[in-house]
Amino acid sequence: MNIQEKIQQELDLIRPHLQMDGGDVELAEFDEATGVLKLRLQGHCAGCPMSQTTLQEGIGRAVKEKVSEVKEIVAV
Numbered sequence: 001m002n003i004q005e006k007i008q009q010e011l012d013l014i015r016p017h018l019q020m021d022g023g024d025v026e027l028a029e030f031d032e033a034t035g036v037l038k039l040r041l042q043g044h045c046a047g048c049p050m051s052q053t054t055l056q057e058g059i060g061r062a063v064k065e066k067v068s069e070v071k072e073i074v075a076v
Contacts, residue, residue, distance in 0.1 A: 003069050004030055007037060010063045018045055018054075025059060028076045035071030037063065051075070 001009075004027065011025055018024050023045030028038040039059065041051050048054070052075070060073035 003032060003067065006067045007063060007070065010066050011039075011059070014059055014062055017058075018043075021045070023048070030070070032069065035069055036074055037070045037072065038074050038076045040076050 007030060008027055011027060015024060022043050024042040025045065026040040026042060028040045030037050039055065041048075041055065045051055045054060055073055055075050063073065064070050
């Protein structure tokens with residue numbers, strides 16, 4: 001399993017929680033050289049004032065915990 005597949009697998013575990021609130025997340029890009037993961041928040045998550053907290057503390061923490069290659073999470 002490559003890194004992007006591992007990231008996608010983690011996002012798939014998080015996705016149902018976001019969808020319960022009318023949102024979603026999409027893998028936009030992962031740069032293996034820098035460890036930067038770019039994610040696109042969708043639905044209600046895109047305009048939510050708590051989206052940065054959700055991205056960094058929720059999604060980011062879970063993905064970094066399981067995929068050590070991910071060093072930083074950025075919204076696009």
